[in-house]
Amino acid sequence: MKHTIIIDTLGSDNGPEAILDGAKAVLEKYPEISLTIVGDEKIIKKHDLDFSRVKILHAPDTVTNYDNPMLSLYEGKVVSIFKGMEELSKGEAIGMITAGNSGAVLVGAVKYLLTPQRTRPCLAAIMPNTKGGYTALVDTGASIDVGVNQLHEFARLGRDFMKKLYKIDNPRIGLLSNGSEPTKGNKLVKEAHKVFAEDKELNFVGNIEGNKTLSGLCDVLVCDGFAGNQVLKNAEGMAVNLITEMVKYAKVKHEEEHIMPLIGYLMKTYDFESLGAGIVLGIKYPVIKCRGSCKKEAIATASNVLINLSEDKNIYDGIDDHRK
Protein backbone atom coordinates (compact mmCIF):
# COMPACT_ATOMS: atom_id res chain seq x y z
CA MET A 1 0.00 0.00 0.00
CA LYS A 2 1.22 3.44 -0.93
CA HIS A 3 -0.43 5.46 1.84
CA THR A 4 -2.45 4.96 5.02
CA ILE A 5 -5.22 7.33 6.09
CA ILE A 6 -6.73 7.32 9.58
CA ILE A 7 -10.52 7.78 9.71
CA ASP A 8 -12.35 8.54 12.96
CA THR A 9 -15.93 7.21 12.76
CA LEU A 10 -17.37 8.84 15.90
CA GLY A 11 -18.80 12.29 16.61
CA SER A 12 -20.68 12.67 13.31
CA ASP A 13 -24.30 13.88 13.39
CA ASN A 14 -25.24 11.10 10.97
CA GLY A 15 -23.74 8.29 13.03
CA PRO A 16 -20.69 6.11 12.30
CA GLU A 17 -22.47 4.53 9.30
CA ALA A 18 -22.22 7.75 7.27
CA ILE A 19 -18.46 7.90 7.90
CA LEU A 20 -18.07 4.18 7.16
CA ASP A 21 -19.88 4.71 3.85
CA GLY A 22 -17.23 7.35 3.21
CA ALA A 23 -14.45 4.89 4.11
CA LYS A 24 -15.93 2.38 1.66
CA ALA A 25 -15.94 5.02 -1.09
CA VAL A 26 -12.28 5.83 -0.36
CA LEU A 27 -11.24 2.16 -0.55
CA GLU A 28 -13.05 1.79 -3.87
CA LYS A 29 -11.69 5.00 -5.39
CA TYR A 30 -8.05 4.58 -4.31
CA PRO A 31 -6.87 0.95 -4.66
CA GLU A 32 -3.42 1.84 -3.27
CA ILE A 33 -4.73 3.31 -0.02
CA SER A 34 -5.16 1.43 3.23
CA LEU A 35 -7.22 2.74 6.14
CA THR A 36 -6.93 2.75 9.90
CA ILE A 37 -10.51 3.06 11.12
CA VAL A 38 -11.06 4.25 14.69
CA GLY A 39 -14.29 3.78 16.67
CA ASP A 40 -16.54 1.04 17.99
CA GLU A 41 -15.06 -2.22 16.69
CA LYS A 42 -18.44 -4.01 16.62
CA ILE A 43 -20.03 -1.36 14.40
CA ILE A 44 -17.01 -1.12 12.10
CA LYS A 45 -16.86 -4.91 11.62
CA LYS A 46 -20.53 -5.04 10.60
CA HIS A 47 -19.95 -2.64 7.72
CA ASP A 48 -19.34 -3.91 4.19
CA LEU A 49 -15.66 -3.00 3.72
CA ASP A 50 -12.60 -4.57 2.10
CA PHE A 51 -11.08 -5.56 5.46
CA SER A 52 -7.85 -6.75 3.79
CA ARG A 53 -6.94 -3.03 3.59
CA VAL A 54 -8.38 -1.98 6.94
CA LYS A 55 -6.87 -1.89 10.40
CA ILE A 56 -9.37 -1.29 13.22
CA LEU A 57 -8.52 0.67 16.36
CA HIS A 58 -11.16 0.10 19.03
CA ALA A 59 -12.07 3.41 20.76
CA PRO A 60 -15.79 3.49 21.53
CA ASP A 61 -15.95 6.83 23.40
CA THR A 62 -16.63 10.26 21.97
CA VAL A 63 -16.61 13.92 23.02
CA THR A 64 -20.06 15.44 22.56
CA ASN A 65 -20.88 19.12 22.23
CA TYR A 66 -21.96 18.97 25.87
CA ASP A 67 -18.57 17.77 27.13
CA ASN A 68 -15.52 19.77 28.04
CA PRO A 69 -12.94 18.43 25.55
CA MET A 70 -10.05 19.17 27.89
CA LEU A 71 -11.57 17.10 30.71
CA SER A 72 -12.33 14.26 28.28
CA LEU A 73 -8.59 13.70 27.96
CA TYR A 74 -8.32 12.74 31.59
CA GLU A 75 -11.51 10.80 32.28
CA GLY A 76 -10.08 7.39 31.43
CA LYS A 77 -12.31 7.06 28.38
CA VAL A 78 -11.00 5.71 25.09
CA VAL A 79 -11.93 8.66 22.89
CA SER A 80 -11.73 7.93 19.16
CA ILE A 81 -10.36 11.37 18.14
CA PHE A 82 -7.52 11.09 20.65
CA LYS A 83 -6.82 7.45 19.78
CA GLY A 84 -6.59 8.39 16.11
CA MET A 85 -4.26 11.30 16.80
CA GLU A 86 -2.02 9.16 18.98
CA GLU A 87 -1.78 6.73 16.05
CA LEU A 88 -1.11 9.61 13.64
CA SER A 89 1.72 10.87 15.85
CA LYS A 90 3.68 7.69 15.04
CA GLY A 91 4.29 9.06 11.55
CA GLU A 92 3.04 6.02 9.62
CA ALA A 93 -0.13 7.56 8.13
CA ILE A 94 -0.38 10.52 5.75
CA GLY A 95 -3.16 12.14 7.77
CA MET A 96 -6.40 11.77 9.65
CA ILE A 97 -10.05 12.63 8.97
CA THR A 98 -12.63 13.28 11.69
CA ALA A 99 -16.12 14.76 11.92
CA GLY A 100 -15.90 15.02 15.70
CA ASN A 101 -16.00 17.96 18.07
CA SER A 102 -13.77 20.90 16.99
CA GLY A 103 -12.64 21.60 20.54
CA ALA A 104 -11.56 17.98 20.96
CA VAL A 105 -9.68 18.15 17.65
CA LEU A 106 -7.62 21.06 19.00
CA VAL A 107 -7.09 19.49 22.42
CA GLY A 108 -5.92 16.26 20.79
CA ALA A 109 -3.70 18.16 18.35
CA VAL A 110 -2.01 19.97 21.24
CA LYS A 111 -1.46 16.73 23.15
CA TYR A 112 -0.26 14.52 20.30
CA LEU A 113 0.81 16.58 17.30
CA LEU A 114 2.67 19.71 18.41
CA THR A 115 5.66 20.72 16.30
CA PRO A 116 9.06 21.30 17.93
CA GLN A 117 8.19 25.03 17.90
CA ARG A 118 5.13 24.17 20.05
CA THR A 119 2.89 26.50 18.01
CA ARG A 120 -0.75 26.51 19.19
CA PRO A 121 -2.70 24.89 16.33
CA CYS A 122 -5.78 26.38 14.69
CA LEU A 123 -8.50 25.33 12.28
CA ALA A 124 -8.68 26.78 8.74
CA ALA A 125 -11.49 26.45 6.19
CA ILE A 126 -10.66 26.72 2.50
CA MET A 127 -13.41 28.76 0.86
CA PRO A 128 -13.79 29.09 -2.92
CA ASN A 129 -13.88 32.82 -3.69
CA THR A 130 -15.59 34.77 -6.46
CA LYS A 131 -12.25 35.50 -8.19
CA GLY A 132 -11.90 31.79 -8.96
CA GLY A 133 -9.33 31.20 -6.23
CA TYR A 134 -9.45 30.12 -2.60
CA THR A 135 -9.35 32.02 0.68
CA ALA A 136 -8.32 30.34 3.93
CA LEU A 137 -10.50 31.40 6.86
CA VAL A 138 -8.56 31.08 10.12
CA ASP A 139 -9.95 30.25 12.73
CA THR A 140 -13.22 28.62 11.78
CA GLY A 141 -14.54 27.82 15.22
CA ALA A 142 -12.03 25.83 17.24
CA SER A 143 -10.43 28.67 19.23
CA ILE A 144 -13.33 30.75 20.49
CA ASP A 145 -11.75 33.12 23.02
CA VAL A 146 -8.40 34.30 21.74
CA GLY A 147 -5.99 37.20 22.22
CA VAL A 148 -4.02 39.35 19.80
CA ASN A 149 -1.00 37.05 19.86
CA GLN A 150 -3.13 34.14 18.77
CA LEU A 151 -4.68 36.11 15.90
CA HIS A 152 -1.14 37.02 14.86
CA GLU A 153 -0.18 33.34 14.94
CA PHE A 154 -3.29 32.47 12.85
CA ALA A 155 -2.10 34.98 10.25
CA ARG A 156 1.37 33.43 10.08
CA LEU A 157 0.08 29.84 9.96
CA GLY A 158 -2.45 30.76 7.27
CA ARG A 159 0.25 32.51 5.24
CA ASP A 160 2.61 29.52 5.39
CA PHE A 161 -0.22 27.15 4.46
CA MET A 162 -1.33 29.15 1.39
CA LYS A 163 2.29 29.66 0.34
CA LYS A 164 3.03 25.95 0.45
CA LEU A 165 -0.20 24.64 -1.07
CA TYR A 166 -1.09 27.23 -3.67
CA LYS A 167 2.45 28.41 -4.42
CA ILE A 168 1.37 31.99 -3.68
CA ASP A 169 4.55 34.06 -3.18
CA ASN A 170 3.28 36.50 -0.62
CA PRO A 171 -0.26 35.64 0.51
CA ARG A 172 -2.45 38.66 1.25
CA ILE A 173 -3.67 38.70 4.86
CA GLY A 174 -7.03 40.28 5.73
CA LEU A 175 -8.57 40.88 9.15
CA LEU A 176 -12.31 40.33 9.57
CA SER A 177 -13.99 43.45 10.97
CA ASN A 178 -17.23 45.39 10.98
CA GLY A 179 -15.89 48.00 8.57
CA SER A 180 -12.97 48.34 6.18
CA GLU A 181 -11.43 51.36 7.95
CA PRO A 182 -8.58 50.69 10.44
CA THR A 183 -10.65 52.43 13.14
CA LYS A 184 -13.38 49.77 12.89
CA GLY A 185 -13.46 46.63 14.99
CA ASN A 186 -13.95 45.44 18.52
CA LYS A 187 -11.14 45.88 21.02
CA LEU A 188 -9.41 42.67 19.89
CA VAL A 189 -9.59 43.49 16.17
CA LYS A 190 -8.37 47.07 16.62
CA GLU A 191 -5.32 45.85 18.55
CA ALA A 192 -4.67 43.08 16.02
CA HIS A 193 -4.85 45.63 13.21
CA LYS A 194 -1.93 47.55 14.73
CA VAL A 195 0.15 44.43 15.29
CA PHE A 196 -0.49 43.10 11.75
CA ALA A 197 0.35 46.47 10.20
CA GLU A 198 3.66 46.61 12.06
CA ASP A 199 4.73 43.08 11.07
CA LYS A 200 6.79 43.62 7.91
CA GLU A 201 6.71 39.89 7.13
CA LEU A 202 2.93 39.94 6.69
CA ASN A 203 1.41 41.20 3.45
CA PHE A 204 -1.42 42.80 5.41
CA VAL A 205 -4.20 44.26 3.23
CA GLY A 206 -6.33 45.61 6.09
CA ASN A 207 -9.83 44.98 7.40
CA ILE A 208 -12.33 42.92 5.41
CA GLU A 209 -16.08 43.29 5.99
CA GLY A 210 -18.45 40.34 6.35
CA ASN A 211 -20.01 40.87 2.92
CA LYS A 212 -16.57 40.58 1.24
CA THR A 213 -15.31 37.34 2.82
CA LEU A 214 -15.75 35.44 -0.45
CA SER A 215 -14.65 38.30 -2.72
CA GLY A 216 -11.04 37.20 -3.06
CA LEU A 217 -9.66 40.41 -1.53
CA CYS A 218 -7.24 38.32 0.55
CA ASP A 219 -5.74 34.82 0.55
CA VAL A 220 -5.99 34.43 4.33
CA LEU A 221 -8.83 35.89 6.39
CA VAL A 222 -8.06 36.08 10.10
CA CYS A 223 -10.64 36.14 12.92
CA ASP A 224 -11.43 34.50 16.24
CA GLY A 225 -13.32 31.20 16.17
CA PHE A 226 -16.63 32.72 17.26
CA ALA A 227 -16.61 35.19 14.35
CA GLY A 228 -15.30 32.54 11.94
CA ASN A 229 -18.21 30.31 12.84
CA GLN A 230 -20.58 33.20 12.08
CA VAL A 231 -18.91 33.79 8.71
CA LEU A 232 -19.40 30.20 7.58
CA LYS A 233 -22.82 29.60 9.09
CA ASN A 234 -24.47 32.86 8.09
CA ALA A 235 -23.31 32.45 4.50
CA GLU A 236 -24.56 28.87 4.54
CA GLY A 237 -27.90 29.83 6.13
CA MET A 238 -28.52 32.46 3.48
CA ALA A 239 -27.63 30.06 0.66
CA VAL A 240 -29.98 27.41 2.05
CA ASN A 241 -32.79 29.99 2.40
CA LEU A 242 -32.34 31.24 -1.15
CA ILE A 243 -32.22 27.74 -2.61
CA THR A 244 -35.34 26.76 -0.63
CA GLU A 245 -37.15 29.80 -2.06
CA MET A 246 -35.96 28.87 -5.55
CA VAL A 247 -37.35 25.34 -5.25
CA LYS A 248 -40.69 26.75 -4.05
CA TYR A 249 -40.76 29.25 -6.91
CA ALA A 250 -39.92 26.57 -9.48
CA LYS A 251 -42.86 24.45 -8.30
CA VAL A 252 -45.42 27.25 -8.14
CA LYS A 253 -44.43 28.61 -11.54
CA HIS A 254 -43.93 25.14 -13.12
CA GLU A 255 -40.39 26.16 -14.04
CA GLU A 256 -38.59 23.09 -12.67
CA GLU A 257 -37.04 22.34 -16.03
CA HIS A 258 -35.20 25.68 -16.08
CA ILE A 259 -34.61 26.33 -12.39
CA MET A 260 -33.45 22.92 -11.09
CA PRO A 261 -30.29 22.79 -13.26
CA LEU A 262 -29.45 26.30 -12.01
CA ILE A 263 -29.81 25.10 -8.42
CA GLY A 264 -27.49 22.18 -9.16
CA TYR A 265 -24.93 24.61 -10.58
CA LEU A 266 -25.12 26.92 -7.54
CA MET A 267 -24.81 24.05 -5.08
CA LYS A 268 -21.70 22.87 -6.85
CA THR A 269 -20.18 26.37 -6.81
CA TYR A 270 -20.79 26.88 -3.11
CA ASP A 271 -20.34 23.31 -1.96
CA PHE A 272 -20.89 23.54 1.78
CA GLU A 273 -19.58 20.05 2.34
CA SER A 274 -16.12 21.27 1.33
CA LEU A 275 -16.66 24.83 2.52
CA GLY A 276 -17.34 23.62 6.04
CA ALA A 277 -14.39 21.25 6.22
CA GLY A 278 -11.39 22.50 8.13
CA ILE A 279 -7.75 21.68 8.16
CA VAL A 280 -5.71 21.91 11.35
CA LEU A 281 -2.72 24.23 10.85
CA GLY A 282 0.50 24.27 12.79
CA ILE A 283 0.82 20.54 13.61
CA LYS A 284 3.17 17.70 12.59
CA TYR A 285 0.81 15.71 10.34
CA PRO A 286 -2.37 16.87 8.60
CA VAL A 287 -5.78 16.44 10.23
CA ILE A 288 -8.95 17.30 8.32
CA LYS A 289 -12.03 18.15 10.35
CA CYS A 290 -15.24 17.55 8.38
CA ARG A 291 -18.55 19.06 9.42
CA GLY A 292 -20.59 17.11 11.96
CA SER A 293 -23.30 16.81 9.31
CA CYS A 294 -20.97 15.58 6.56
CA LYS A 295 -21.83 12.71 4.24
CA LYS A 296 -19.65 10.14 2.51
CA GLU A 297 -18.59 12.50 -0.30
CA ALA A 298 -16.87 14.75 2.24
CA ILE A 299 -14.75 11.83 3.48
CA ALA A 300 -13.70 11.03 -0.09
CA THR A 301 -12.84 14.69 -0.80
CA ALA A 302 -10.85 14.92 2.43
CA SER A 303 -8.90 11.78 1.49
CA ASN A 304 -8.10 13.30 -1.88
CA VAL A 305 -6.77 16.44 -0.11
CA LEU A 306 -4.56 14.31 2.18
CA ILE A 307 -3.13 12.40 -0.79
CA ASN A 308 -2.36 15.68 -2.60
CA LEU A 309 -0.72 17.05 0.53
CA SER A 310 1.52 14.03 0.94
CA GLU A 311 2.50 14.08 -2.74
CA ASP A 312 3.06 17.88 -2.71
CA LYS A 313 0.42 18.44 -5.38
CA ASN A 314 -1.99 21.35 -5.55
CA ILE A 315 -4.41 20.64 -2.75
CA TYR A 316 -7.49 20.46 -5.01
CA ASP A 317 -5.93 18.20 -7.69
CA GLY A 318 -8.42 15.51 -8.69
CA ILE A 319 -11.28 17.32 -6.96
CA ASP A 320 -14.01 18.60 -9.24
CA ASP A 321 -13.90 22.41 -9.36
CA HIS A 322 -16.29 23.27 -12.15
CA ARG A 323 -15.13 26.90 -12.10
CA LYS A 324 -11.83 25.85 -13.70
Place this chain on the structure above:
Amino acid sequence: MKHTIIIDTLGSDNGPEAILDGAKAVLEKYPEISLTIVGDEKIIKKHDLDFSRVKILHAPDTVTNYDNPMLSLYEGKVVSIFKGMEELSKGEAIGMITAGNSGAVLVGAVKYLLTPQRTRPCLAAIMPNTKGGYTALVDTGASIDVGVNQLHEFARLGRDFMKKLYKIDNPRIGLLSNGSEPTKGNKLVKEAHKVFAEDKELNFVGNIEGNKTLSGLCDVLVCDGFAGNQVLKNAEGMAVNLITEMVKYAKVKHEEEHIMPLIGYLMKTYDFESLGAGIVLGIKYPVIKCRGSCKKEAIATASNVLINLSEDKNIYDGIDDHRK
Protein backbone atom coordinates in the same frame (compact mmCIF):
# COMPACT_ATOMS: atom_id res chain seq x y z
CA MET B 1 -49.69 68.94 8.21
CA LYS B 2 -50.37 65.73 10.07
CA HIS B 3 -46.78 64.68 10.86
CA THR B 4 -43.25 65.98 10.56
CA ILE B 5 -40.31 63.71 9.81
CA ILE B 6 -36.68 64.78 10.25
CA ILE B 7 -34.29 63.62 7.52
CA ASP B 8 -30.51 63.84 7.89
CA THR B 9 -28.89 64.19 4.46
CA LEU B 10 -25.24 63.67 5.45
CA GLY B 11 -23.12 60.58 6.02
CA SER B 12 -24.55 58.53 3.14
CA ASP B 13 -22.16 56.70 0.81
CA ASN B 14 -24.11 58.04 -2.18
CA GLY B 15 -23.94 61.69 -1.14
CA PRO B 16 -26.74 63.99 0.05
CA GLU B 17 -28.41 63.82 -3.39
CA ALA B 18 -29.48 60.19 -2.88
CA ILE B 19 -31.11 61.11 0.43
CA LEU B 20 -32.71 64.21 -1.09
CA ASP B 21 -34.18 62.06 -3.86
CA GLY B 22 -35.67 60.00 -1.03
CA ALA B 23 -37.07 63.16 0.62
CA LYS B 24 -38.67 64.11 -2.69
CA ALA B 25 -40.27 60.64 -2.94
CA VAL B 26 -41.63 60.98 0.61
CA LEU B 27 -43.17 64.40 -0.12
CA GLU B 28 -44.83 63.03 -3.24
CA LYS B 29 -46.12 59.83 -1.62
CA TYR B 30 -47.46 61.42 1.59
CA PRO B 31 -49.19 64.76 0.93
CA GLU B 32 -49.89 65.26 4.65
CA ILE B 33 -46.25 64.95 5.72
CA SER B 34 -43.84 67.82 6.18
CA LEU B 35 -40.08 67.38 6.43
CA THR B 36 -37.29 68.93 8.45
CA ILE B 37 -34.19 68.38 6.33
CA VAL B 38 -30.80 68.62 8.02
CA GLY B 39 -27.50 69.16 6.22
CA ASP B 40 -25.72 71.63 3.98
CA GLU B 41 -28.29 74.34 3.26
CA LYS B 42 -26.76 75.20 -0.14
CA ILE B 43 -27.03 71.62 -1.39
CA ILE B 44 -30.55 71.13 -0.01
CA LYS B 45 -31.81 74.34 -1.61
CA LYS B 46 -30.52 73.28 -5.03
CA HIS B 47 -32.62 70.12 -4.99
CA ASP B 48 -36.03 69.97 -6.69
CA LEU B 49 -38.34 69.76 -3.64
CA ASP B 50 -41.72 71.17 -2.60
CA PHE B 51 -40.16 73.70 -0.19
CA SER B 52 -43.60 74.78 1.10
CA ARG B 53 -43.49 71.59 3.21
CA VAL B 54 -39.78 71.66 4.03
CA LYS B 55 -37.91 73.30 6.89
CA ILE B 56 -34.12 73.36 6.49
CA LEU B 57 -31.70 73.02 9.40
CA HIS B 58 -28.20 74.03 8.35
CA ALA B 59 -25.62 71.57 9.76
CA PRO B 60 -22.84 71.01 7.21
CA ASP B 61 -20.58 68.76 9.29
CA THR B 62 -20.56 64.98 9.42
CA VAL B 63 -18.98 62.13 11.40
CA THR B 64 -17.05 59.87 9.05
CA ASN B 65 -16.08 56.26 9.68
CA TYR B 66 -12.59 57.60 10.49
CA ASP B 67 -13.81 59.91 13.27
CA ASN B 68 -14.42 59.11 16.91
CA PRO B 69 -18.16 59.87 17.25
CA MET B 70 -17.82 60.75 20.93
CA LEU B 71 -15.16 63.39 20.23
CA SER B 72 -17.24 64.81 17.37
CA LEU B 73 -19.79 65.99 19.94
CA TYR B 74 -17.26 68.33 21.49
CA GLU B 75 -15.29 69.63 18.53
CA GLY B 76 -17.49 72.64 17.92
CA LYS B 77 -18.69 71.29 14.59
CA VAL B 78 -22.34 71.48 13.54
CA VAL B 79 -22.90 67.78 12.93
CA SER B 80 -26.12 66.99 11.07
CA ILE B 81 -26.98 63.79 13.01
CA PHE B 82 -26.69 65.64 16.33
CA LYS B 83 -28.57 68.70 15.03
CA GLY B 84 -31.40 66.44 13.86
CA MET B 85 -31.59 64.63 17.18
CA GLU B 86 -31.60 67.86 19.12
CA GLU B 87 -34.56 68.94 16.98
CA LEU B 88 -36.25 65.54 17.51
CA SER B 89 -35.88 65.89 21.28
CA LYS B 90 -38.33 68.82 21.19
CA GLY B 91 -41.13 66.34 20.58
CA GLU B 92 -42.56 68.01 17.48
CA ALA B 93 -41.60 65.38 14.88
CA ILE B 94 -42.69 61.73 14.73
CA GLY B 95 -39.16 60.50 14.13
CA MET B 96 -35.88 60.90 12.30
CA ILE B 97 -34.12 59.10 9.45
CA THR B 98 -30.35 59.04 8.95
CA ALA B 99 -27.86 57.07 6.89
CA GLY B 100 -24.95 58.39 8.95
CA ASN B 101 -22.38 56.68 11.14
CA SER B 102 -23.91 54.10 13.56
CA GLY B 103 -21.63 55.10 16.39
CA ALA B 104 -22.68 58.76 16.01
CA VAL B 105 -26.34 57.69 16.00
CA LEU B 106 -25.82 56.06 19.40
CA VAL B 107 -23.78 58.93 20.81
CA GLY B 108 -26.44 61.42 19.72
CA ALA B 109 -29.23 59.23 21.06
CA VAL B 110 -27.54 59.10 24.46
CA LYS B 111 -27.05 62.87 24.51
CA TYR B 112 -30.46 63.99 23.26
CA LEU B 113 -32.99 61.17 23.49
CA LEU B 114 -32.51 59.20 26.71
CA THR B 115 -35.70 58.10 28.49
CA PRO B 116 -36.23 58.96 32.18
CA GLN B 117 -34.99 55.41 32.94
CA ARG B 118 -31.73 56.38 31.19
CA THR B 119 -31.55 53.02 29.37
CA ARG B 120 -28.53 52.72 27.07
CA PRO B 121 -29.99 52.62 23.54
CA CYS B 122 -29.20 49.98 20.93
CA LEU B 123 -29.77 49.38 17.24
CA ALA B 124 -32.13 46.66 15.99
CA ALA B 125 -32.63 45.34 12.46
CA ILE B 126 -35.95 43.82 11.49
CA MET B 127 -35.23 40.76 9.33
CA PRO B 128 -37.92 38.89 7.38
CA ASN B 129 -37.69 35.22 8.45
CA THR B 130 -38.48 32.02 6.57
CA LYS B 131 -41.61 31.40 8.68
CA GLY B 132 -43.23 34.48 7.11
CA GLY B 133 -42.67 36.65 10.19
CA TYR B 134 -39.95 39.01 11.38
CA THR B 135 -37.01 38.64 13.75
CA ALA B 136 -35.41 41.65 15.43
CA LEU B 137 -31.61 41.40 15.49
CA VAL B 138 -30.23 43.39 18.45
CA ASP B 139 -27.55 44.85 18.26
CA THR B 140 -26.73 45.25 14.59
CA GLY B 141 -23.45 47.05 14.84
CA ALA B 142 -23.72 50.16 16.99
CA SER B 143 -22.46 48.75 20.31
CA ILE B 144 -19.36 46.79 19.42
CA ASP B 145 -17.77 46.01 22.78
CA VAL B 146 -20.47 45.17 25.31
CA GLY B 147 -20.84 43.26 28.58
CA VAL B 148 -23.44 40.80 29.85
CA ASN B 149 -25.64 43.53 31.35
CA GLN B 150 -25.89 45.23 28.01
CA LEU B 151 -26.83 42.02 26.21
CA HIS B 152 -29.51 41.55 28.86
CA GLU B 153 -30.78 45.06 28.21
CA PHE B 154 -30.81 44.36 24.43
CA ALA B 155 -33.03 41.33 25.14
CA ARG B 156 -35.50 43.39 27.18
CA LEU B 157 -35.59 46.27 24.68
CA GLY B 158 -36.07 43.85 21.79
CA ARG B 159 -38.85 42.04 23.66
CA ASP B 160 -40.73 45.28 24.40
CA PHE B 161 -40.34 46.41 20.81
CA MET B 162 -41.69 43.19 19.28
CA LYS B 163 -44.51 43.10 21.83
CA LYS B 164 -45.63 46.62 20.99
CA LEU B 165 -45.25 46.48 17.23
CA TYR B 166 -46.25 42.95 16.32
CA LYS B 167 -48.63 42.37 19.23
CA ILE B 168 -46.64 39.24 20.14
CA ASP B 169 -47.63 38.28 23.70
CA ASN B 170 -44.37 36.82 24.88
CA PRO B 171 -41.63 37.28 22.28
CA ARG B 172 -39.14 34.41 22.09
CA ILE B 173 -35.58 35.54 22.85
CA GLY B 174 -32.62 33.75 21.22
CA LEU B 175 -28.90 34.25 21.86
CA LEU B 176 -26.52 34.11 18.89
CA SER B 177 -23.81 31.52 19.44
CA ASN B 178 -21.50 29.09 17.66
CA GLY B 179 -23.65 26.11 18.61
CA SER B 180 -27.14 25.47 19.93
CA GLU B 181 -25.98 23.81 23.17
CA PRO B 182 -25.78 25.99 26.32
CA THR B 183 -22.09 25.06 26.64
CA LYS B 184 -21.30 26.75 23.31
CA GLY B 185 -20.26 30.37 23.02
CA ASN B 186 -17.44 32.74 23.79
CA LYS B 187 -16.98 33.94 27.36
CA LEU B 188 -19.56 36.72 26.94
CA VAL B 189 -22.21 34.49 25.38
CA LYS B 190 -21.79 31.73 27.97
CA GLU B 191 -22.29 34.23 30.79
CA ALA B 192 -25.25 35.83 29.04
CA HIS B 193 -26.83 32.41 28.57
CA LYS B 194 -26.89 31.92 32.35
CA VAL B 195 -28.34 35.38 33.01
CA PHE B 196 -31.03 35.02 30.33
CA ALA B 197 -32.03 31.57 31.60
CA GLU B 198 -32.43 32.90 35.14
CA ASP B 199 -34.59 35.89 34.14
CA LYS B 200 -38.16 34.59 34.49
CA GLU B 201 -39.50 37.58 32.56
CA LEU B 202 -37.68 36.56 29.40
CA ASN B 203 -39.09 33.82 27.18
CA PHE B 204 -35.56 32.57 26.49
CA VAL B 205 -35.39 29.82 23.87
CA GLY B 206 -31.61 29.28 24.06
CA ASN B 207 -28.69 29.62 21.66
CA ILE B 208 -29.26 30.14 17.95
CA GLU B 209 -26.57 29.24 15.39
CA GLY B 210 -25.55 31.50 12.53
CA ASN B 211 -27.24 29.34 9.90
CA LYS B 212 -30.60 29.66 11.70
CA THR B 213 -30.77 33.44 12.15
CA LEU B 214 -33.51 33.77 9.51
CA SER B 215 -35.34 30.54 10.45
CA GLY B 216 -37.93 32.18 12.70
CA LEU B 217 -36.82 30.20 15.78
CA CYS B 218 -37.01 33.41 17.84
CA ASP B 219 -38.60 36.86 17.64
CA VAL B 220 -35.57 38.66 19.07
CA LEU B 221 -31.99 37.55 18.39
CA VAL B 222 -29.47 39.03 20.80
CA CYS B 223 -25.76 39.54 20.11
CA ASP B 224 -23.02 42.15 20.40
CA GLY B 225 -22.70 44.67 17.58
CA PHE B 226 -19.60 43.04 16.08
CA ALA B 227 -21.38 39.69 15.72
CA GLY B 228 -24.61 41.38 14.57
CA ASN B 229 -22.70 43.11 11.81
CA GLN B 230 -21.30 39.72 10.72
CA VAL B 231 -24.80 38.21 10.68
CA LEU B 232 -26.17 40.87 8.35
CA LYS B 233 -23.13 41.28 6.13
CA ASN B 234 -22.30 37.61 5.65
CA ALA B 235 -25.88 36.80 4.70
CA GLU B 236 -25.88 39.75 2.31
CA GLY B 237 -22.51 38.81 0.82
CA MET B 238 -23.67 35.28 0.12
CA ALA B 239 -26.92 36.49 -1.45
CA VAL B 240 -25.03 38.91 -3.70
CA ASN B 241 -22.59 36.14 -4.72
CA LEU B 242 -25.39 33.72 -5.56
CA ILE B 243 -27.35 36.29 -7.52
CA THR B 244 -24.21 37.29 -9.44
CA GLU B 245 -23.65 33.61 -10.34
CA MET B 246 -27.29 33.33 -11.42
CA VAL B 247 -27.00 36.29 -13.76
CA LYS B 248 -23.84 34.79 -15.27
CA TYR B 249 -25.53 31.41 -15.68
CA ALA B 250 -28.62 32.96 -17.29
CA LYS B 251 -26.44 34.70 -19.89
CA VAL B 252 -24.25 31.71 -20.73
CA LYS B 253 -27.24 29.35 -21.02
CA HIS B 254 -29.48 31.92 -22.73
CA GLU B 255 -32.05 31.42 -19.96
CA GLU B 256 -32.63 35.09 -19.12
CA GLU B 257 -36.34 34.76 -19.78
CA HIS B 258 -36.73 32.16 -17.01
CA ILE B 259 -34.02 33.17 -14.57
CA MET B 260 -34.39 36.97 -14.41
CA PRO B 261 -37.94 36.91 -12.95
CA LEU B 262 -36.70 34.45 -10.33
CA ILE B 263 -33.90 36.86 -9.41
CA GLY B 264 -36.45 39.67 -9.07
CA TYR B 265 -38.52 37.49 -6.74
CA LEU B 266 -35.51 36.60 -4.56
CA MET B 267 -34.34 40.21 -4.30
CA LYS B 268 -37.79 41.22 -3.13
CA THR B 269 -37.88 38.44 -0.52
CA TYR B 270 -34.49 39.31 0.91
CA ASP B 271 -34.60 43.04 0.40
CA PHE B 272 -31.30 44.19 1.81
CA GLU B 273 -32.33 47.83 1.72
CA SER B 274 -34.86 47.08 4.48
CA LEU B 275 -32.86 44.26 6.02
CA GLY B 276 -29.95 46.56 6.62
CA ALA B 277 -31.97 49.39 8.11
CA GLY B 278 -31.93 49.66 11.86
CA ILE B 279 -34.19 51.19 14.44
CA VAL B 280 -32.80 52.67 17.65
CA LEU B 281 -34.44 51.02 20.68
CA GLY B 282 -34.78 52.46 24.16
CA ILE B 283 -35.07 56.17 23.34
CA LYS B 284 -37.84 58.80 23.59
CA TYR B 285 -38.65 59.20 19.87
CA PRO B 286 -37.95 56.78 17.01
CA VAL B 287 -34.79 57.08 14.91
CA ILE B 288 -34.28 54.89 11.85
CA LYS B 289 -30.72 54.29 10.71
CA CYS B 290 -30.56 53.36 7.02
CA ARG B 291 -27.51 51.72 5.49
CA GLY B 292 -24.76 54.03 4.34
CA SER B 293 -25.31 52.68 0.83
CA CYS B 294 -29.10 53.19 0.87
CA LYS B 295 -31.02 54.65 -2.06
CA LYS B 296 -34.20 56.74 -2.16
CA GLU B 297 -36.54 53.74 -1.73
CA ALA B 298 -35.04 53.09 1.72
CA ILE B 299 -35.91 56.63 2.83
CA ALA B 300 -39.52 56.17 1.66
CA THR B 301 -39.80 52.80 3.46
CA ALA B 302 -38.34 54.28 6.65
CA SER B 303 -40.87 57.14 6.50
CA ASN B 304 -43.67 54.61 6.16
CA VAL B 305 -42.39 52.79 9.27
CA LEU B 306 -42.29 56.07 11.24
CA ILE B 307 -45.88 56.89 10.24
CA ASN B 308 -47.06 53.40 11.28
CA LEU B 309 -45.24 53.75 14.58
CA SER B 310 -46.84 57.10 15.35
CA GLU B 311 -50.29 55.80 14.43
CA ASP B 312 -49.78 52.53 16.36
CA LYS B 313 -50.27 50.43 13.26
CA ASN B 314 -48.39 47.25 12.42
CA ILE B 315 -44.92 48.47 11.52
CA TYR B 316 -44.98 47.10 7.97
CA ASP B 317 -48.47 48.37 7.04
CA GLY B 318 -48.38 49.87 3.56
CA ILE B 319 -44.97 48.34 2.85
CA ASP B 320 -44.92 45.75 0.13
CA ASP B 321 -44.28 42.31 1.64
CA HIS B 322 -44.96 39.93 -1.23
CA ARG B 323 -44.87 36.94 1.15
CA LYS B 324 -48.24 37.98 2.56
